[in-house]
Amino acid sequence: MPAASGVLYTRFMFDPPITTRNRARVCVIGGGGTGAALAYDLSLRGFSVTLLEKGELTSGTTGRHHGQLHSGARYAVGDRAIASECMEETLILRRIAPEAIEYNGGVFVAVDDDDADYAPVFVSACLEAGIPAREVPVSEARSWEPVINPAARRTVWVPDGAFDAFRMPMSFFAAARRLGAGIRSFTEAVAVDVVAGRAAAVIARPVSTGRDERIECDYVVSATGAWAGSVGRMAGFDAPITPAPGTMVAVRGRLSDMVLSRLSPPGDGDIIVPQRGLSIIGTTQRVVDDPDCVLPDDDDVEFLLKRADELAPGFSSRGVHAVWAAARPLAGRSSGDGRSLSRDFMVLDHAAPGAVPGSAGMATLIGGKATVLRAMAEKAADHVCEALGVGEPCRTREFVLPSWRDYYAEETR
Numbered sequence: 001m002p003a004a005s006g007v008l009y010t011r012f013m014f015d016p017p018i019t020t021r022n023r024a025r026v027c028v029i030g031g032g033g034t035g036a037a038l039a040y041d042l043s044l045r046g047f048s049v050t051l052l053e054k055g056e057l058t059s060g061t062t063g064r065h066h067g068q069l070h071s072g073a074r075y076a077v078g079d080r081a082i083a084s085e086c087m088e089e090t091l092i093l094r095r096i097a098p099e100a101i102e103y104n105g106g107v108f109v110a111v112d113d114d115d116a117d118y119a120p121v122f123v124s125a126c127l128e129a130g131i132p133a134r135e136v137p138v139s140e141a142r143s144w145e146p147v148i149n150p151a152a153r154r155t156v157w158v159p160d161g162a163f164d165a166f167r168m169p170m171s172f173f174a175a176a177r178r179l180g181a182g183i184r185s186f187t188e189a190v191a192v193d194v195v196a197g198r199a200a201a202v203i204a205r206p207v208s209t210g211r212d213e214r215i216e217c218d219y220v221v222s223a224t225g226a227w228a229g230s231v232g233r234m235a236g237f238d239a240p241i242t243p244a245p246g247t248m249v250a251v252r253g254r255l256s257d258m259v260l261s262r263l264s265p266p267g268d269g270d271i272i273v274p275q276r277g278l279s280i281i282g283t284t285q286r287v288v289d290d291p292d293c294v295l296p297d298d299d300d301v302e303f304l305l306k307r308a309d310e311l312a313p314g315f316s317s318r319g320v321h322a323v324w325a326a327a328r329p330l331a332g333r334s335s336g337d338g339r340s341l342s343r344d345f346m347v348l349d350h351a352a353p354g355a356v357p358g359s360a361g362m363a364t365l366i367g368g369k370a371t372v373l374r375a376m377a378e379k380a381a382d383h384v385c386e387a388l389g390v391g392e393p394c395r396t397r398e399f400v401l402p403s404w405r406d407y408y409a410e411e412t413r
């Protein structure tokens with residue numbers, strides 16, 4: 001069937017059987033990748049789902065990230081469990097969302113002596129995490145990607161990839177919508193109505209009317225990423241969230257098809273990701289109180305281009321196409337630059353013992369990364385099932401998602 005753009009694509013039946021329709025209504029706040037995957041997972045388990053997004057879908061951090069499909073290699077030395085989870089989710093996403101992924105692999109490049117010494121530690125940590133990394137001669141890596149620094153000391157192949165920050169979540173939105181979820185963009189959650197100690201409704205304000213609507217629900221999940229602090233406070237919950245912006249610089253020209261990373265402990269400016277006709281170097285990290293309107297620091301561009309040249313000489317001579325920043329939703333509190341915080345995610349029940357003072361019937365999902373959006377949704381949906389006494393298992397591994405284009409096709413039906 002011709003798509004709106006005139007490009008031909010294959011449309012197939014996405015018609016997973018819903019075993020039980022339960023009557024429970026769940027309101028998901030936040031229309032980034034995490035909210036998209038959660039709306040789909042809950043719909044597949046038979047819940048009646050309404051998702052609220054205050055802006056356009058993916059307009060938070062999701063639509064502005066680097067687009068690296070993490071094999072987990074970057075995290076293998078520091079956190080084996082996160083590395084294994086990334087590897088597992090990469091394999092699942094390659095199966096269920098192939099249209100959003102460019103799976104070309106990645107190369108970690110040792111540029112100096114310290115990097116070269118790190119190689120054996122890195123490779124064995126990857127293997128222990130189940131990531132099939134292997135050292136290859138620099139000449140072989142350069143035969144794949146001639147842009148790699150000819151002075152490189154060592155090179156290691158890993159199963160990294162790139163994905164489209166917009167198309168991946170839109171496929172999850174398309175699937176959720178096909179299963180009956182109400183996806184409401186430009187509709188802000190402005191309050192949570194707590195009745196007898198339990199979240200009973202979300203007050204939603206659509207931009208189009210400006211008039212508040214009451215969305216009755218049996219459970220509320222905040223998937224609002226870096227904004228989880230302000231949404232948690234609507235229900236008296238103090239979510240431990242650290243918004244940590246990072247800058248990216250895109251230059252014109254696709255310098256490599258593979259993801260190129262610095263063979264060293266994770267730091268700033270150490271990854272180049274190809275996206276269509278651009279190459280993107282990222283990123284940096286600092287901490288802010290307010291995730292709205294984060295802008296790149298003045299020094300970021302010069303620093304990032306210098307770092308990119310170390311991996312791929314000549315990167316900085318390309319014309320700069322765009323510079324932007326977005327805030328990571330790091331789970332936990334940090335007074336420093338946030339590097340001490342784990343990249344893991346958390347499902348926080350507002351009524352859990354020790355939580356300060358929250359309400360039953362609501363949870364906050366924070367942390368993680370775009371690569372693990374499906375796993376984050378699975379954990380949160382398991383939590384909702386447990387809280388509401390619903391016995392449906394997760395089935396999001398089983399079905400190939402519809403095209404991202406189908407989200408809009410549904411809209412025009």
Ligand SMILES: Cc1cc2nc3c(=O)[nH]c(=O)nc-3n(C[C@H](O)[C@H](O)[C@H](O)COP(=O)(O)OP(=O)(O)OC[C@H]3O[C@@H](n4cnc5c(N)ncnc54)[C@H](O)[C@@H]3O)c2cc1C
Binds near residue numbers: 034063066067247370
């Ligand atoms: C610089 C940078 C580079 C990154 N690179 C990568 C990468 O290469 N690979 C990777 O896997 N991960 C990467 N990440 C991490 C990844 O981007 C995030 O983990 C992920 O996008 C978070 O998605 P989310 O849906 O949880 O949050 P968001 O996408 O921020 O979604 C939350 C949404 O909630 C909405 N919202 C807030 N308040 C309200 C309200 N009151 N009512 C309704 N809606 C509301 C917001 O508008 C927003 O759209 C990167 C992050 C950064 C910052």
